[in-house]
Amino acid sequence: MAFAPISILIFYVALLWLQHMRVSSALSRNNESDHLALLKFHESISNDPHQILSSWNASNHFCNWHGVTCSHKHQRVTELKLQGYGLRGTVSPHVGNLSFLRNLGLGSNYFHGEIPAELGRLFRLKNLSLWDNALTGEIPINLTSCIELRYLRLSENGFIGIIPNGLGSLRKLEMLHLDSNNLTGYIPASIWNLSSLKVLSVGYNNLEGSIPEEINQLENLIILAIHANKFSGAFPSSLYNMSSLTIISAANNQLNVTQLPHNMFSTLFNLQQFGIAGNQIAGFIPTSISNASSLQLFDIGGNYFVGKVPSLGNLKDLSLLDLELNNLGGSSNSDLDFITSLENCSQLEILSLASNNFGGILHNSIANLSTQLMYLYLGGNQLHGAIPASLGKYLNLIGLSLESNKFIGTIPTSFGKFHKLQILVLQGNQLSGEIPTCLGNLSQLVEIRISENKLQGKIPPIFGKMKHLSSLDLSKNNLSGVIPLQILSLSSLSKLLNLSHNSLNGSLPIEIGTLKALGTFDISENDLSGLQNISVLEYVNVSFNMLDGEVPKEGVFKNASAISVVGYGSFGSVYRGRIESEDKFVAIKVLNLQKKGGGKSFDFECNALKNIRHRNLVKILTCCSSIDYKGQEFKALVFEYMSNGSLDEWLHSLAESVDQPRTLDLDRRFNILYDVASALHYLHCECEQPIVHCDLKPRNILLDDDMVAHVSDFGLARLLSTFNGVPQKQSSTTGIKGTIGYAPPVLEMLTGRRPTDDIFKDGHDLHSYVRTACPNKLLEIVDSALLRKQTQQPSTAVAKEIIMEELIPMHPNEEKAIFSLFGIGLACSMESPKERLNMMDVTRELNQITKVFHSRQ
Template identity: 65%
Template sequence: MGICEQNKKYGNETDYMALLKFQESISSDPNQVLSSWNASNHFCDWHGITCSHKHQRVTELKLQGYGLRGTISPHVGNLSFLRNLSLLSNYFHGEIPTELGGLYRLQNLSLSDNALTGEIPINLTSCTQLRYLDLSMNKLIGIIPNEIPYLRKLEMLYLYTNNLTGYIPASMWNLSSLLVLSVSFNNLEGSIPEEIEHLKNLIFLAIPSNKFSGALPSSLYNMSSLEGISAAYNHLNATELPNNMFTTLFNLQQFGITGNQIAGSIPTSITNSSSLRLFDISDNYFVGKVPSLGNLKDLNWLNLAFNNLGSNSNSDLDFITSLENCSQLEILSLNDNKFGGILPNSIANLSTQLIHLYLGGNQLYGTIPANLGKYTDLIGLGLEFNHITGTIPASFGKFHKMQALVLVGNQLSGEIPSSLGNLSELVVLQLSENNLEGIIPPIFGKWKYLTILDISKNNLDGAIPLQIFSLSSLSKSLNLSHNSLNGSLPIEVGNLKNLDTLDISENHLCDEIPKTIGECTTLEYLYLQGNRFSGTMPPSLASLKNLMYLDLSRNNLSGSIPTGLQNISVLEYLNVSFNLLEGEVPIEGVFKKASAISMAGNNKLCGGIFELHLSPCPVKVDTQSKHRHLKFMVIIICVAVCVCLFLSSILTIYWRRKGNKTTSSTTPTIGQLPMVSYQNLHFATEGFSNINLIGSGSFGSVYKGRLESENKFVAVKVLNLQKKGAHKSFISECIALKNVRHRNLVKILTCCSSIDYKGKEFKALVFEYMSNGSLENWLHPSSESGDLPRTLDLDQRLNILCDVASGVHYLHHECEQPIIHCDLKPSNILLDEDMIVHVSDFGLARLVSTLNGFSKKLTSTTGIKGTIGYAPPEYGIGSEISTLGDVYSFGILVLEMLTGRRPTEEMFKDGLNLHSYVNAAYPNNLSEIVDSVLLPIQVQEMATSANEEISMEEAILKHPNQEKAILSLFEIGLACSVESPKERLNMMDVTRELNRIRNAFCSCE
């Protein structure tokens, strides 16, 4: 009798055919696990199949983690005796077959970690024997079915890491058998009701990374069965947690609410949860003292970071003494609070199992206890940005497992201890912004994994040790800048073949730049400015095909600029100013754009593009054919003049028509772009590398990237979701920009709300890339950040102000629902390639609601909205948010652009601000406060023609049109920034007046 006949006789033909259909739906079986699924074996002997002994019916189909690809065949629903279906950790796609709802005996269904799409089939709720349901880590959408209570025997429900929306159905709370509920990493919303107490047997509640709001229900605190509560990264809020909330939670082992908006003190009843292993309340608004935690003897993870705990007093860290009883403690994170006082010696009396200790971003002072070195298992130590003095203890050499040592931004002195050379596992070492002195010790022999070394901004001297260039692992950054290092840059620098950023600027290095620098082929940022390098620029620099930023300014370099630099296609910025360079400037590549290069202080350079205004290079002419060439040139010039006149007329007509079109219409509607994935953004920004970082703000960082789908550069704003208010900022910016269309407002291309590779929530916005940066960079260029030393003349500043006013006017008066920006300032004003303004950063923006035709008042409930100096004074006392607040910020912006002074400078104190400073000089003494670079060309021309120096006052008198324009602009700035909101102009009046000034000024010029 054949196997097939045995299957029919002894087995069940229905099961046999169902399995064959399942096999047919598999498109890829890389591990050949289905090789046994053939007619030579009874199907009960096939791999992954279990049958009942009596009836030879399939009771288990279990194929986990084999990399199978395909769809789940609906014929699986014919395996009517199936009790366990487990296909987790494969690559199944498509929808979950509704036919699975016919498996009435099914007790365990696990489809986790696949690529399944569609909604959760309601039919699954017909599997009334289900005890374990795991659909996590797929791409499911839609809501959780209301029919879920039909699964009366359900004990484990895992739906995490999908794209589910809506609310948890009220019927869910009737699943009295439920032990575990995990719905994290979805887009669920609403509040957790008091009815959760009906889940009498619930052990673990996991709802992090959703949009749940409101307070945690008080009934939750009476559920003594709970062992874990995880509600991180939601919108939960409460003025405080009940002080007795932990009284009955005797079995609680995990409590995590990081990334919410919960305030108040830490409940003292925490000591009743003596089984607690993880306590994470970071990134909230907790205040006050931390209670004694000594009763939590099993505590393993304590994270209180990013709150407002402490009061900058000596007793703030008294609770650390109680942690001596926590013998299992491995992670202690107290960073970014208001803890003050001396760094206590008790910090060295904690569990010897400690592997992470973070105290950075506080107000601690005193010295580092030497006996910290006893924590030989320590992996990460952060004491950054405190006021710690003394030396780095030599005992730190005992940290044999240390991977990240961060002591940035303190007042540490003395030498770098040679004992740090023993840290053979080190990946990151950051000692910058201290007072360290002496030489850099040659301690690098054991550092095989170091990727970041930053010892900048200290008082180090001597030569750079040759051993530092043997660190082949250095891939992210080597920063030795702002010290007093001397000697030459060794030829061994060429060994750093994997390095992204090399910064040795602002030292006393001399001699030639070694040609081996061209062997650092992965370099993207190279900072050599502010040294004493001499000789020529090595031609080998052209070999750095990944170089994006090169600064050689303020050295003694001579010779010509290597023409090969123009062949580096990704080079975006080149600064060779203030050297002794000579010869012709190339005109291709980065040299095409004047805003991307700086050549100042090199008087013998010639040629280049017209915008550089360099002298033409001398041309050698053959004397025998000089006459013939002259006749030929006359002909060419005549033809060129005719062509230029013709083209000028055509272009004039074109630009007039385009100008009319621009003023009468707004930016085209944003296309229906698909939501971009985290993977795409990760690739576009090279893993969100620091080399692509172009800015940072209150709620995140902005990276430059190249989006392959759009084939253009974009700006990717990544929200730092650990920052308070970042979620609100993301929502505000999306809502504000969703429907606005204006040439002077930043254009959002798409967004991303996803999970990163570490399983953490990720949110980002993608905007058009602005090649000319922010107005802040132009008004206040910073040498440390590498800003170009650029200036804006009066005409440019007037155009910028008109553009800003036009954009804000649109927000206030032309949107379907008016928008208040709330954070107008130079860093939020971006300039594109044509110097056209795009107002950005709507993270604090508010929509003005209207009820029965009247504006609904928006009160400031979280203190000052905006940035100090630009925010109107009424916001500081809790007054309503209004469009007149934006007008005030615009007025301050006008005054800043005219005076060149920030409103936050140290001179503005004791009642003096930028408005009163200007008002005191208006109108007769404005020449004393106007920006000295506002009229540089006119002053230079008049001084040259008269062969004598000429004052600013005389220059303005001889240019009455400019004087009138400046005077009128000061008037607008003062009228917009008066203290009383009622006395300020509105943006309609501002726009009208600015256009009048521009028309009068431009027509007269």
């Protein structure tokens, strides 16, 4: 009996040990479920350009994989963060098995498809960030089961449908970002119950309705961003009592306010940014705005505010004041009295009063603003009198715009102090006198517009010192003399040189040939001799006298005789000609200027080709922009002649001869694909100004004597500029699209089918045709010309007229190459541009295929 307590103790220890083993076993099984979920996620990634997931292998425990964080105690996945790595694929539904997950961050990648409903299982999830992808479909209602969510960011995708009403049940939600999608409907009423919400951002959608009084229930709201939607009605009065607000952005809606309440700004003491630009707001700016002492940004541009601007002297932290595009002022001398009150705004950097009705004289008091002022925009008003010389005080000025007013007198010599100035716009006034030579001190100038004034005298040579100048407009003045050689030697001029409607004289200097990078050169309405009829000039090597006469079907040129039509484009015909002086054949593309867009096509193609050189791009020899003998405008481009025609002729020719059948074997097609990819890689990644072709199809891929491919026809090319490192589309080709139905030619080269074939209808296309055949039936849809055949002659006399063909099995590496090329073709022809493979990845993968393809024995 004495040992009974010891026996009981042993029993309990054993019981605890068994329980521990049972728990450990369960934890191990759950741990393995996380491992399997991550493997499935990895399988859903089709492209990892930076090899971020290279650590996801068996040699590392999954808790050590890149982007994965696990809990220390149970080794369960609590965080999966892979933002900004360019990953391409879908979000695997197996992520829903990571039951301990608290943070899922996959933003700024190329994920497509829908958000899997299985994410609703993640009841511990606090942060879901899927912004800047290509996700589509509706926002799944299942996400409302993630009751711990604090941060939900789904912006910059392609979501459609309504905002789920159930999001209002996420009582702990602090930040809701749904901006830049295609959402419709109303902001659900349940959202106004989220008292923890600090950020509500739904800009750039198609939402409608009004903002209700219940918004004041969002007592912790800091940012309200509803810009670029279809919201209407007035802001609720309760909004003005929300002292937590620091940013209101309601630009570009259909808001219509007759008059902002006078107590609005007095209650927003913590307001830092207030942007309601681009709405339909009418009324006065209330005097109580002066009570918003913490205001830093005040932007009400593009509305219907009227009357005088009240004193803003209490806004000492104001850095931006934008009142442009309203109906403020009334052409009275007191319109600008409020500027005196801005003297207390010591942080003011941007002041825009452009496009209003401000009248009166611009007094010297304008010079009492902050010395930090960088941009001053007063254009499009009714200001008159002389431009104050005291403006020269603003040594940090970058942009000065005084255009379309009634200023008189001379350009102040004090402007020579603007050593940081990049933009100077004075056009559309009544300025007189000569162009002051002190402007030569402005070495940072990029754009000068002083047209439509009464300036006189000779154009000084000062502009030759401005090494960054890309646009110079001195047209419609009374300037005289010859064009200074310093201007014609300015290599930075690339957008505009407009000297028209003056009294310039003399012959056109030979130095004009250095302006090949220039987009527009207008010297019309002067007394210059030489190429006086050319107003849009990219290349000046050829005038109409060298390409004389009409161009009928059997078109005949004077010095470049057209022999035959070799092609037709969207905006003209291409002729084979011969430059007799050089005894060489050329291709002459004559634009049909009667067709809408023909003239622009010429300009776009010149802009695209003027500075690019690559072995796989068609080489432009020269161009002509002139007047024919009938006095009609004539434009033509002269290219190197490609003797083997277009890729389209080789893929789809119906005129094959027995002696010279026009077929392309796999080797030739691969080489052509590589040539085209090299050209596009150059255009997208290596040009100083990237270029997107916009109409790449076999007809625009030309083959020379050695069957080397050259990309041609840049009439629809889209130029991309870069602003602060971000590509921006130029407006020159906005809205222009290429040939309907056409996509990158990889799939057409592999299948032999045009994207416009009759079999592609009812929503089907070449892309879906290939995708359906993946992976097991790809060889069934390959162009039969790629399948090597051998001919056998039957031995029997009866069958001696019958020719039998037998397919020769492909080398395994050839099959691998074809499969890989199909993969590239599918990735390059995705409907959404964001989902497509970029050219750096294309060339990288083609190089890998080359190693496999050329390793055949």
